Amino acid sequence: MYDTGKIITGLIVFLCLITFPLWYDAFTGKAATKPEPKIITKEKQCVEATPYMRDSHMKLLIQWRDRVVREKMYSYKGSDGKNYTMSLTKTCLNCHSNKQQFCDQCHNYVGVTPTCWNCHIIPEEKS
Amino acid sequence: MTFIMSIMLPFIIILFLLLLVLGVVSYTHLENVFGIFIPYLALAIFLMGFLYRILSWAKSPVPFRITTVCGQEKSLDWIKANRLESPFTTLDVIKRLALEVLLFRSLFRNTNTELNEGPKLIHWSAKWLWLAGLTFHWSFFIILTRHLRFFTEPVPFAIQFIDKLDNLFEIGVPALYLTDALIVAAITHLFLRRVLVPKIRYVSLPADYFPLFLLFCIIGSGMFMRHIYKVDLIKVKELALSLISFRPALPEGIGVLFYVHLFFVCLLIAYFPFSKLMHLGGVFLSPTRNLANNNRSKRHINPWNYPVKVHTYEEYEDEFREKMKAAEIPVDKE
Known part of the structure; x- marks a missing residue:
């Protein structure tokens, strides 16, 4: 060699x-x-089925944003027939008020930094 | 080999493998094979094959400096030397090789010869190959680095930074990676030039099309599962971490598209050492690039040289002196 x-x-x-x-x-x-997102709500069901929310919640959120901000639509009809207000703060954060224990768990795990909190205020967490 | 053969053979192989992995993962429970066994096997083949290729290249002696240069060699003090184009020391070589590897400097000088009407023969600068090649390689490198977010826990800041930079414009959700868009454009160019330019089509072989199709499948499946047909990323990372900590455990229900992506990546790395893709290592071992042009100042002895058996004139005369004298041939020693 x-x-x-x-x-x-x-x-x-x-x-x-x-x-x-x-x-x-x-x-x-x-x-x-492993990430352990903690669900602290008594509600049984999210606006859509869990597998869909797990994969595609970001698409749903951006769709909501566009509808509300650009088209002045405020009501979302889930696939279960119920109507929901399209609002991150009023609807999503109502149940998932624990950003650190819920959102951040998976987001940090796969190194994703969503831009939600550029505009929205992070809810105060009871520790 | 005809054009149709050259392009159809790898196409059919890739199509067959695509259908195979789709069928097997969808209809049987062999996810273990595709999720654990094949990745380990592919990695083993890659490492062994890569080492073997490099070490076998290292065994070839380079007796004489065959540097390709395009600048004045270091000579007398009052002649200005171009140390980058005609490197003289190891440091010069490192500089030149670094520019070659990072910026494809010699490809930048690419020219094209065309016979135009007239008839007029024109040599002109051709930079498209350089641009597409450089874009492809850098995008690929950044994409590879970005994938480290699935292999590291916690994700290092540098990796997150690269990721963030790559989806700087936040086009859509999940954001379109700039490197994804660039690599698709670059590889499409590299493919189309093989198909559309007659001269290049003529010299293209299955070994040229196969890696291109393979990369199309990898990029396609990767982008498809980011933007359209989602897979469970949390489980993907669990699998990746379990594989590299050598405690493989396969989470249920990742999604079939992930296995397609993983299988083609495994195929690429297993195919790597036996193909032209070995230019990854080969570029560092190119004698025309990695040698200092110092033939005139330093003697390079051919390592092949074996002791030559010589018969000197003195010995010759000793052997034939009497006969030479008899034939009246003059001799040095009486």
Whole structure:
């Protein structure tokens, strides 16, 4: 083998880079943590079914925003036939008033920073 | 190989694999195979294959400096040398190679030759390949880095920052990543140029189309599951973390599209060491790029040189002196 020193150094650097998550997670020791969003409401049902809310709540929220802000529509008919007021503060946060224990759990887990709180005020949390 | 063969063969293979993974994950319970076994296998193949390719390249001797240069070599003190175009020390080589790897500098000099009406032969600068290539590679690199948010807990600030920068314009929800848009444009260009330019179509082989189709599938499935057909990201991250902490556990109900994405990524990394994609390592081992142009100031001995058996004139004369004398040939020593 020729230029052994340089080539082995390069390979080691490459291996360190591509195995970054391995040693990062070994260092933080949090690979087994799972998000635990806490639901503190007595309501049985969200505006739509849970799987849909889990995947697509952001689409619903942005649809609500556009309807309210741009089209002056305020009422949303859920697939269960009930009418809801399209409002983050009045409807969503009514049940999910615990941002840290609910929203942030999953958002932080997958590294998402929603822009809701650029305009909306974060509800005060009872600790 | 005809054009139709070159393009259809990889297309049919990819289509077959796509249908295979869709069918198997939808109708059987073999998620373990696609979620755990294949990723580990692909990673093992990638690591072993990559090391093997690099080490086998490292075994080839480079007896003479064959640097391709386009600048004045370092010579006498009063002749101005171009140390970047004709590197003389290792540091010069590092600078030149860094620009090559990060900015594709030699591709920037790409020219095209065209026969126009007249007839007029025109050589002109052609930058589209450079632009599409650079866009593709940088987008791919940023997309890879961004994916670290699924492999790290807590997500490091740098990764979140890159993520945020990438959806800077907040187009739609979830926001369209700029690199996603750029990579689609770039890879479409790279594909169309192979199909539409006759000269390039002629030299394109299945090994050129296969990685392109593979990347189309990876990018397509990735974007599709971000924007249209959602998968459960929390479970995806749980799976990713369990895989890299070597305690694999497969969460139920991630969504079939995720397995398509993962399978094609595995295919790409397993295929990597055996294909032209190895230019990732190869660019650092190109003798025309990674050598200092110092043939004139430093002697490079061919490592192949074996001790040559020589028969000197003195020995020759010793052997034939009597016969030479008899034939009246003059000799050095009596």
